[in-house]
Structure formats: C-alpha cells, structure tokens
Amino acid sequence: MSTRYLIGRAELLTYPIEAPKKKTGDKAHPYTLGEAQRVIVPEIEVANAIFQALPAKACADDLAVARLVLHPAYLAKSFFPKLLLDQVGLSSVGSRTRRIKPRHQTQKKAPPEAETTELFVAGTRAALSNFPAFARSLNEQMPVAEQFARIETFAAMTPTDRLHLEGRTVGHVFEVGLHLPPEGNASDVRSMFADYAMDCGFEVNGAFEFEAGRLLFVAVEGEASGLEPLSQFTLTRVVRPMPHLRAARPVTRSMPLAIPFSLPSGEPLSREPKVAILDGGLPAEHVLDPYVRRYFLADEEASDVADFSEHGLGVTSAVLFGPIEPEAAAERPYAPVDHHRVLDAKIEGEDPYELYRTLGHVETVLLSRQYQFINLSLGPDLPIEDQDVHAWTAVIDSILSDGETLMTVAVGNNGERDAELSLNRIQVPSDSVNALSVGAADRSGDEWKRASYSATGPGRSPGRRKPDVVAFGGAPKEYFHVAAPGKRPNLAATLGTSFAAPLALRSAVGIRAILGSAVHPLAIKALLVHGCENKDEHDVHHVGWGRVPADINQLITCGEGEARIIYQGELRPGKFLRGPIPLPNFQLEGKVRLRATFCYASPVDPQDAGAYTKAGLGITFRPNRERRKKGAANASSATFFPAAEFRTEAELRADLGKWETLLHAENIYYGSSLLEPVFDVHYNAREAGGQAPSGAPSIRYALVVTVSAPKHAQLHQDILDAHAVLQALEPQVSLPVRV
Template structure:
C-alpha cells in the first residue's frame, strides 16, 4: 500500500497569545438631541397612553413592552443604551433585526439605502416611561446619556396584530397556537399572568408543556382566532402563530422496491461499539437491526403505523450501512451503534405533539450521553427572520452545552412557492443543516425539493451543505428492514443521516480525538463547491461521503487541524505552516474556522453570544503586521445581498474560504490573529466575564513549485503529527 499523507494534528500547539492593537476615531451622530427630542417625544407619549389604557390583567407588574429602534450606525454591541434605560427604570427583554431607511445617515454613501439595525424590546411601567420623557425634555443632559439618546431612531408601541405571524384560521373553532413570551427562568409571575389572561378569553395555555429557553417561554395555546388577537394584547406576548405540523417525509415522494439489490446485513459489530448516535424518528418496530440499534419509545408513541416505521428504519439504515450505489454494492459495516428514539406517533403533527416531540429530544440529548444526533423531522414552516423558533432555540443551547454534532434535514418543500425556505431547526448555528443533491455523480445540483437558504444572520449560510438525497432520475437506494429489501427513496431525510455517517466514520477511523466542532469544520473544509450555483441552494457545497478521504491530504498539499478553546479575554495567533522556502510562484491557502457558540434566543439580531474577528497577516514572519482580507463578508454572501449590515459576518459561527497568492514575498510567515468577541443580551461584555468557546481551524496549504510541501512542513513543525488511522478498522466506503 503506498504511503499516505494524513491530516496533521496538534496545530493548536503552534498558537500563541497575542496582543491586537485596535483603534477607532470619534463616532459621528446623525441627529442632534433636539432632533431626537422632536422625533420621539410624541411616540413616547403614545406609549405611555397605550400602557395606561391596558387592563391590569394584560400588564403584569404594571409593565408594558414597547419597541425602541436604534439608528443603523449604532448596531454594534458597544452601543447598547444601558445608561438611559437604567436611569429611567426601564429594562430590555429582547431584540430583533429591522430593516429601515433612516432619516439621516452618517455616511453619505448610505443615503436612501435600506440598512439593518436593532429594534429593542423595552419593558417598564408608566412612571418609567414618564422618566424617559422627562430625561429627554431636560434642559441639561449628562453627556453619556445624551450620546445614547442620539443613537435612537424611533420608538413604537406594539399593537396586537403585529404580534401575529401566519394566516389565522377563518372560522370560530378552537385552534392550536404556539406563543413566545418575554419571560425568563425567574419570571413565573409573567407566565401565570398570561395563563390567566388566556383563560379570561375562553382559551387555554398549556403550561405543562411550556419550554423555557433563555429569556423566552414558549407555550401551546388553544383559542379561537378572534380570541387570539385579543390575547395578543398581553404586553409580554412577543409572537403567536398557528401551530405548524410536524414534517417527517415528503408525502408525494413514492417509495419503490428494488428487488435486485443486496439485502444481506453485515456480519460484524460496529467499528466503535461503545459509541452510540441518537436518532429521533418514527421508530423501528423490528429486531432486524438489534445488533446495532436499540429502540426507545414512550407511552404516547407506543402505537404507530407503517409509514412512520418505514421512515424510521430507512433513516437508521442510512446511518448504519450507508447507501447502495449499484446492484453489486453490499451493505457496509456500521461505524457506531444507534439509539433510536421513537418520538412520533400516528397523531404527531397535531399539538401538543410539536412540543411533546421537542421535549423528548431535549431531554434525551440533555442526558449528556451523545456526541452525535440526527433529526430528519421538525416543524413544517419556513424560518422567520425576526423570531427564533422553539425548536431552534432549545436545541442550539443543548448542542452547545454538551458538544453535540447534530445533522438536521432542512425540509422538502423546495418546490412550494412561498414555503421553500429552510425549516426549523435547520437554522441552528450549532448544527449541520443538510440539503439534498439530485445525483451522486459529478454533475450534481440541488434537488428541486430541497429547501433553500439563506438562514437568519448570524447563521446566514444555510443549508450548511448538501449531500445526495435522491431524485426521480436517481433514487436514494437504502436497505429497508421492514420490507427485507432495498428501496428507492428521496428526501433531505436521507442526506442528513448520510452526512452524519461520514462524521461518525471520521471519529471511528482514527485515534485522534476531534470535537464536534472540529468534525463540522472538517466536513465543510472538504465540501465540493460549484461557483455557478447560488450559496443559498448548496451552502458551502456538497459534503464528501468517504470518511477516510477527509483524513488524507491531497498530493502536493498539507492540511492541518487546530482545535481547542478560545479563553476569556484571549487573542490567539495561529501561524499558517509553510516550509522555509521562498514562495516564488502561485500558492493557495484554504481555511475553515468554526466555533460552538452560546446563544441568546430572545435577541434574534444578536443571536450568537460568541463571535470571532479573524485578521490575516501575510507577512508577519518578516515583522510586517499589515493585514489583508481573507474571510470577509464576501465569503458568506454576495455584497448585493447583505451590504447593509457591515459587522454581521463577525458573529457567524463558520468562516470558510480559499485564497490564491502569486509572486515572491507574497507570503512570509503568514498568520491568522483571532479575536474572540463576546456579547450577552445584545450588549458587549468584559472579556473577563465571557464564557470559553470551543473552536476548530482547518488550514490547507499548497504551492506550485513545492510538490513536497507536506514533508517539508513536517520537518519544520515537528510538533505536528499525522493523525493515526486505525487500519484494522478501515472499511470500504
């Protein structure tokens, strides 16, 4: 067997702490204090009158919630108006992104353009609002407070109708709604007030199934459409929408039996039998897979039907054995075992099952037992830019808390006009959202049924990528234990576990320990991208299926992995390994940087609490600290799509790009300097109080005139060690 150049590990041993110099000039203000006073005084008066008119039952603690929108020039975390809120006795309870054309701009190039900014949800009593009005009218205002007042664009009371999302049923019957309240863990009085308010309108708030995430509480509510509009006047209700159904499989996608394909189960245990993946689906209902899969079900999922079991078996089989490419293919040896949670029943899709299913998934993953999970299900609805869904908010925090790599199917409504955008929880920042490719061959594109991006920002590049999911011309061929044969299917339900199988294969085929975020970064790093296809369709590209190929370096190339934690207040310098040979011709650097972020679901515009500023210094080895763009905004999206929000890319959890360099002295000891940004509740926090975050950086380097770059790098950086592939575990992909 020819010697292989394997992925070089322990890159983090090369990193050093670094001081990053920063500076900024004085901030320009678009408005004078007199102009702000003229613009928002009447709005604040309207807020005070509207709050006064509300019945006590609709305003617990006597507080009302209104909107305060900042000028786009003050979107950054350092501009949060904490001082004026504290002085007035007000508090923020959340935020969202708003697109506006401001009355005046600080940069003439932005005149007349739509720009993104932050709208804050502010809670307070009538007297607190009156305090803010008095502060605004004062003849003398302290400079700190005046600066914050001049950052305000507008103030607005929130009416009932603006809190409703989706079409309300046009009848008098009782319907299920999902409601999000501005109520955190220690605010049960607000929840109790809301439940009583719903009851007064002949509805029911199902508090037994409420889910608390961050500063939000999600509650199923049963009421008529007319009553729901009235219930929305409860001032702490943030958003209400008709309860979506659960998606499992595309109803119009037929399953075909393939009698001439192999159906012989492998006669081997899993390569890593001590590791189990959690799959949440429709159940197994058979012992055929018992050597590798254990099924768990609940009292309310004891009853099932054939369609759910078919789907559950095929999803599990895809992870265990992969797909069949031809009649001559055999089912492959599993990498890991499966714990299959039967979370669906024949009535799933009707509330309260949407919440019940989520609670089952949350509790299983919160056990801390799993590092891998797959969800080929979720609410059948497109994501909303202003609001994070309960599934997304809950599972993002669970995956971050336990370091879980989750693959999530983005949905099969790609051909449905107005509903073709990715579906929750495919907008998670701490998971891999997987779409489907239409073929397994080189001439692939997005399968027409596969939902498209973009995601919400942060998390703009969605899906994260695609994998083969089947099409009419080339079905996805998988073994179905219930039928005892291979079947042809299609859907993102299958591309998701196929991608998870690759990740599990990487983890099982080497003794080198990789975190969930490192596996995610490695998959994205090697994704095949077609520049002629929109990133909204394929994300970072098509993921590879061959796990072992991701552990090898291409000829003439060296790939290095860095992984670890970004610590409180730390600035990290990551050298980009190059041999001590002058670069006199073309060279290429490809880099992928991922973090596992903490999240604030009540602050959708600032959803991630962790961000990264990555500065590329191509000649740091010569003592030249000049920086050059490497990732930048263009690596996530076209400027025409997101040019109105300058700092959005700093809060993304994944950066990926390749850059070419040409000519002598273009690269001399290049480095990445990484600054860990932190924020909480939409505002900046001192570095000393920021939580540590897991990171992974994958770097590939190559140069035209240095074909032996891999061995030269090994000689220079002896701390870098090839990952050990356990050859006895090698299996045919």
C-alpha cells in the same frame, strides 16, 4: 507511497498576544439631541397613551413593552444604550433585526434602506410615563443625551407586532412566546399570562412548555377570534398557529422494490463513536438488528405508526450504509447506532400538540449528553423567520452550545413551495447555529445540483449561509436506496433531505471511527465544510458551502503538494490568540493556495434574534511577518475572510461577519509573499446585543487549514519536519480495502 493523513495538534503552535491598538476616529452622528427630542418625545407620548388604555391584567406587574429602534449607524455592541435604559428605568428583554429607511444617513453614498436593531424594552407604566419629561430635560453635556439621540423610532408593541398568522392554517391551538423580564421568573409570568388568557377565552396547556434563554414558549387553546385581545398581554413576543411536524408527512413514500442487497460481512468499523437517530422508530421486522446498539421508545405506552417506522428505518439505513447499490453488498457501517423513537401513534391524527410533545422527547435525549453524533430528520413544518427564533431552534442551540455534539438537521422538503412568500425557505430547526443543517443534492455523481424539493436559504443572521452543506438525497432520476422493512435484505427507493442529513452524518462518524478521539466533533464539523465540493454556478442559498464528498478519504488524507492541518482548542473572552500557519523551513515556490475554515460553538440569546450568538470571532490574517507599517507592533494584515477591517457593522452582518459560527474561505498567494503567516483571533463576547458582563464562558473552536503548493510534492512531510509538535493523525482501526 504511504497515505498522508491529516496533521493534528496545531493548537500547540498557538499563543496569546496583546490586543492590537485600535484606531479611533470621530463618530458621525445622524441626529442632534434637539432633532431627536422633536421626533422621539411625541412618539413616546403616543406609546404611553396606548399603554394606559390597556387592561390592568394585560400588564404583568404593570409592565409594558415598547419597540425602540436604533439608527443603523449604531449596530455595534458598544453602542447599546445601557445608560439611557438604566436612567429611565427600562430594561431590554429582547431584540430583532429590522430593515428601515432612516430619517437621515451619516454617509452620502449610504443605501436608502439599511438593517438595524429593534430593541424590546420593558418598564413599568409609571417609568414610561416619566420618560418624556426625562427626555426633555436632557442637554448636550450629559453622556446619556448621546444615547437618546441614537433612537430612530419609539413605539408601543401592539397585537399587530405579535400576531404571525399570514399564509398559515389557523386552527384552535397556538404557540405563544413570552418575554421573561430580568427580575421575573417563568412560573410567575406563566401564572399571570394564564390568568389573563382565561379572561380572553384561552386555556394554557401546562403540559407543554419550554424555556429558552429569556423566553418562555407555551401552548394555548381557544378560538382564533380572541387572538387580538390575547396578544395585548404586554410580555407577549409572538403568537402563531401551532405548526405540524414535517417528518410525519414526507415528500413521498418510499417504494419497496423486489431487489435484494447483501448486508456487509464485517462488524462496524469502530464501537467508539456514540451515534443516535431521533426518528419514527423501527418496524417489527427489519435487517438492521446487528447494527442497532440500543432501541428506545420515548413513550413506551404509545404504539408504532407504519409510515413513521418506515421513515425511521430509512434514516437509520442511511447512517449505517449510505445509499445502497441494488444487488450489491452494502457499505460497512462505521459505527453502530442507537435509535430513539420520538414519533409515535399519539401524534397521528393531526394532534395539535405533537410539536411540543416531540420536542420534549428530543430535548431529553440531548440533555442526556451521551452522544457525540445525532441526526434529526424532523421538525416543525414551518419556514424560518428573520424576526423570531422558534422554540425548537432555541432549545437545540442552547444544549449544543458546549460544542460536544455534532447534530445534523434536515432542512426540509419544501423547496418547491412559493418562493415569493418565502415558503420554500429552510425549516425550523435547521436555522440552528450550533447544528449542521443539510440540504439535498440530486445526484451522487459529478453533475449534481440542489434537488428541487430541498429547502433553500438564506438563514437568519447570524447563520446566514444555510443550508450549511448538501449531501445526496435522491431524486426521481436517481433514487436513494435504503433497507426496506421485512426479514430479508431488500431495497426501498426514496428521496428527501431526511436521507441527505444522515448521509452527511455518516461521513462525520466515519472520521471519528477512523481517527479516534483525537478529532473532536467540532473539528469534524469544520472538516465536513472544509472539504465540500462546489461549483461557481451553484447558488450559495441552495447548497451552502457545497456537497459533502462521498469519499471520506477526501476529508482525512492529503494529496501531493498538500497538507491539511487542524487546530482544536478554547478561546477566552476578550483575549487574542495567534495561530501560526505551519509552513516548511524554506520559502515556497510558485503559487500557494490557503484554504481555512473556522468553526466554534456559541451560547445563544434566543430572545435576541438579531444578536442571537453571544460569541463572535474577529479574525485577522497577517501573511508576512516582515511586512509592517513603520512603528507598528504587528505585521500588516490582508483580507482573508469576507469581512474587511473598515466595513460597517451592517456590512459585516450581511457579509457573513464576526458573529457567524462557521467561516470558510480560500485565497491564492505567491510563495514569496508568505513568511510565517498567522491568524490573529479575537473572541468577542456579548449579551442581549450589548457588552457581556465579566465571566463570559470560554468557547471551544476548531480551525482547519489546507496549504496547497503544487511545486512541492513532499509538502506534507516538509511541514511535519519543520514543526516537531505536529503529528499526522494515523487511523486508530484496521481499515478495509474500501471505506
């Protein structure tokens, strides 16, 4: 029987539809205008007293920044208080999610605590001093009054809000995140901050800085005793000790073994995929030369470090061969790779600037936009925070937002650190929403679980389910074997998420090598998640969506009674797209399992940690075109993804809602209940947490749907026969017996 391959071109079945009519109802408001005035006006006056006491140099262009917290009932982007801010002369320069206990709830059964949005609002001290009088002058008939009544608290941003020193070794070099006001530019803000920092005894190192969204990250050097006055600079978002790099300090050194292996006899399967490894370089002697297309030194003046190049060799070996069986032939590589040495001797010896220097090298490779597949098994030795986005994550997400590159990122080997302090949480930049974050499984066989060293979730929202996936990374009872340094093909035993990430990337490269350019990197990312193996006992914060299958055939072929279909296309902001799920021309019998994975690339707002993704998908499943309410234009909907229609915005966020760039679910239906089922997809665009202005970009998306109907062995062919535009994606290369 011939192999049944993925069915492609399903995007040709899609078509635009009119926006469904929304149900409107009266919004329950927690506070009257009078109640808000009695509480908030005194808070504004207290904040103004703090602002007036600041040194003039601390207030760049006389600007001050306050924390405006909205009541949890006003999370949706449509409740962003733009009118209020405009009339007072304030502007939002960022936001983050906060968990609060509101003074009053709109629902009797609401939990006492809830997540909400904290806005950072900037304005001149003069504008802020006029705010109390403006607030007192409001009356119920003014549209702006309703927006004022949405405020839960108002306070000055203080050094306590900005300093993040808990549980960290405080040295003499710090990274500072600075807000860029709407009318300001990075050079002006940098100059004003450097001038003020000098007065506080700090020096800004101009060689290391990164701009991401409306944030400027700079490195400063000085004594920790001066941090509090430094943090009074009003445009400061965060100050923290400069972290070190984690890949430079692996969980365990690889152990060279006197056990040989054989190199594969054939060439790489395809030379079409463009693959890059960003790591510690390669040793002077190694056996991977036939498979390394090009070798680059990010800094040609720096020398190698043996530990780094050994790590780089192991990561490269993992992408090329996967885990190597002792005394056996290594798997044939799917494609050759380029290796970029981004770690070198200049960062050895605890160089405090190693983090920014290395990020500069990573950014350069990403901006070259010459690779479809990249692995990064390094980053800051820093667990992620809910309140702020790190420079590494912001820079990487911004570049990956075009969806043209699939980047795997190791989540870190800190899984056994203190859980109560969240020191075991995934490390930066594996919180990236546009990359694929990979944790480690402890076994390659069926009885697997999270490797104890593998960092755990959750991620920050959006991007809550992290790691995205896991792959075999080795453990003391089953090491991950890679090529060892030297002229002969010998093995080294190792373990770590550093090797799980490239193993996951190997599967991605394999899909591209076999199926060719018909499958876009974003669709491959969706396929990896879609095909994950999982068990109910696994904690989603430990393994994400599951383990990437070791056998690539599980991802690109279909079994009896099964059809896997991929859609690849673009979505326009504010528009609705209908995606029919192709079924045969006859009614299916028995139970039918539908599994679906949506994946899209999103532009990001790094300054808005709580509203980080600028694109979101509202997805409605309509299983039967004949089942509709009287007078309704569209068929009735049914829940597919865990985001029911009438949940609040807070529940949507907590439940992997519409701002998540990866959604995956499966449901079982009776065949008789499915008649021309469809997904209606609405692309929501936002900016800084509010309504996006016109001109928001289109975004690339991928959808993978698997239809399983055990009573229909020829389902794959039946679907192809019923839909002439669909096409099975045949291999573009001659496959070996074992792939």
